[in-house]
Amino acid sequence: MIMMNSYEKIIRWPLSFRFWETGREYAKGRIEDGLRQGMWTFWYRSGAKQMEGEYKDGVQVGLWIKWWPNGQVATQGAFKDGWMHGEWNDWFDNGQKAMLSHWDMGRKTGVTTIWDRFGNEVKSQKHRAGREPRNYYPLMSNRDASFALATAQKMGMRNAWTRMVGKKVAAYLEPWQCTVWLMLFLPGYALLKPKMGLIAIPVSLVGAALISIGVVLATAYHDSITRPDIGLGKPKD
Known part of the structure; x- marks a missing residue:
């Protein structure tokens, strides 16, 4: 019998000068053997729900929804084995449709249509099935996106540090x-x-x-x- 290390994980908002908001829940869900499993929910610092969906082995699966701070739906779509799959819809914070796109396991397919916040069509593009590149686009909260950008920006400094002190030292210092x-x-x-x-x-x-x-x-x-x-x-x- 295989025993799994399973527990509920709460990720909190980091320390802030706005100390009264420090420690608020940012995300909550289940961890199994180090990876996210099942339903996860994400919140803004204000406490408003920001994003919700399901994970399997650390990647997004099934239907995911993201909301604007005012409660209006921002993005809705589905993942299959971590890849965007099927119809995806995006809205502006005023409720106006922003984009409609279709995906096949991480590849754009069909027609992608983009509107401005007043309802005017800005662009419509048809994609050739099987000829589009496959891209990994996880649905991110605002904090996820900022963290990913900051991490990418630090990579250059990290690589320079590793070259200077060596891999063994850089692994601990x-x-x-x-x-x-x-x-x-x-x-x-x-x-x-x-x-x-x-x-x-x-x-x-x-x-x-x-x-x-x-x-x-x-x-x-x-x-x-x-x-x-x-x-x-x-x-x-």
């Missing part, structure tokens, strides 16, 4: 962690040197290291309850 340690060590040394002389160097090194470890652990805990990509997988080709 992030650039920001070194920055935190340096920002703690320099002022600590400057404050202690007049009273302690050369002893201030090891004292400042150890003190900065201990505080840095605390910051790293606190950040890791914060990420474990707020990262929006927890439990996601990739569709199979």
Whole structure:
């Protein structure tokens, strides 16, 4: 008998200067063996529902719906094994139809029609069956999209850091962690040197290291309850 590690996961909104909104639920659903399974619901910081649908092995399946903050439906469509499939509809926040498209396992098919927010048709394009490229477009919440963009932007810095310190060091040490340690060590040394002389160097090194470890652990805990990509997988080709 195979035992699965299954539990309900709540992902929360991260720390914010608007402290009264900190800790609010961002997403809730079930995790099995590290991947999202079953129905998941997403909310805006305000508490309004933002998105809802089903996962299987970390990818979206079945019908998904996304809402604007005012409660108007923004997007509605279905996934098959993580790929957009069938008819998809998008609306503006005023309720006006924005786009109608058709998909076949991640490939556009049929006719795609786009309107402006006043109901005027802007564009209509016909797609040739079997000739369109296959693209992976998961339905994302606003926070998912921002996180994915920020992650992509950090890749260049991450790659440069790996080349500089090596893969083994980069696997355990992030650039920001070194920055935190340096920002703690320099002022600590400057404050202690007049009273302690050369002893201030090891004292400042150890003190900065201990505080840095605390910051790293606190950040890791914060990420474990707020990262929006927890439990996601990739569709199979």
